Amino acid sequence: MTSYEKRTDDHLLSPENTVLTVIDYQPTQINSINSMNRSELIRNTEIVIELAKLYNIPIVLSTVNVEKGWNTDTIPVLKKAVGEDAPSYDRSSINAWEDKEYNEAIKATGRKKILILALWTEACLTFPTLDALKEGYEVYPIVDAVGGTSTIAHETALRRVEQAGAQLTSIAQLACELQRDWNREETVPGFDELLTKFGAFSNLR
Numbered sequence: 705m706t707s708y709e710k711r712t713d714d715h716l717l718s719p720e721n722t723v724l725t726v727i728d729y730q731p732t733q734i735n736s737i738n739s740m741n742r743s744e745l746i747r748n749t750e751i752v753i754e755l756a757k758l759y760n761i762p763i764v765l766s767t768v769n770v771e772k773g774w775n776t777d778t779i780p781v782l783k784k785a786v787g788e789d790a791p792s793y794d795r796s797s798i799n800a801w802e803d804k805e806y807n808e809a810i811k812a813t814g815r816k817k818i819l820i821l822a823l824w825t826e827a828c829l830t831f832p833t834l835d836a837l838k839e840g841y842e843v844y845p846i847v848d849a850v851g852g853t854s855t856i857a858h859e860t861a862l863r864r865v866e867q868a869g870a871q872l873t874s875i876a877q878l879a880c881e882l883q884r885d886w887n888r889e890e891t892v893p894g895f896d897e898l899l900t901k902f903g904a905f906s907n908l909r
Contacts, residue, residue: 717817718882722819723761726753728768729823730777731776739854740848749849750781751902755898765791766794770794801835818842818844823851824858825845829865875902875904879895883895
């Protein structure tokens with residue numbers, strides 16, 4: 705029962721090659737989600753953020769129109785999960801990729817695999833995903849922590865980005881892909897706790 709050494713050039717998602725971006729989890733956007741239960745959306749998003757922190761994955765947070773006074777900040781539970789002192793890139797653009805500071809923050813991580821959470825699926829997820837793919841990034845929408853204004857809008861947007869080359873993933877799949885080996889014991893307790901919170905299982909050991 706001997707594992708290979710941890711890969712240095714990994715085609716799968718790993719803590720070393722990914723960045724998580726969280727876009728527009730603000731009251732106006734959350735309150736307009738109709739493709740899934742909003743409480744479940746918030747809980748699932750918090751779990752993804754906690755997974756990223758468990759595996760030391762950088763997080764790039766963004767909002768829209770807070771400085772203009774047309775919108776309010778990321779909801780408190782998610783702001784706290786990311787970290788109150790973490791930078792947040794406020795934009796006027798619907799497409800985060802067209803905001804200079806946000807774009808530079810993603811590229812500064814040096815990571816080519818982007819885990820994306822954004823509201824709505826049909827706009828603030830779709831547009832930066834298509835742009836990032838065009839520039840050679842791999843983009844992974846986490847489907848059980850994103851939502852749209854309707855089920856059909858959400859599902860159609862996911863079809864569009866998938867056809868363009870995005871790779872859809874889920875919370876359980878992401879967690880297992882990051883953990884990969886039970887011999888990486890330092891993250892097993894956090895993995896167990898988060899997937900129990902998600903409801904994937906009730907007792908790992």
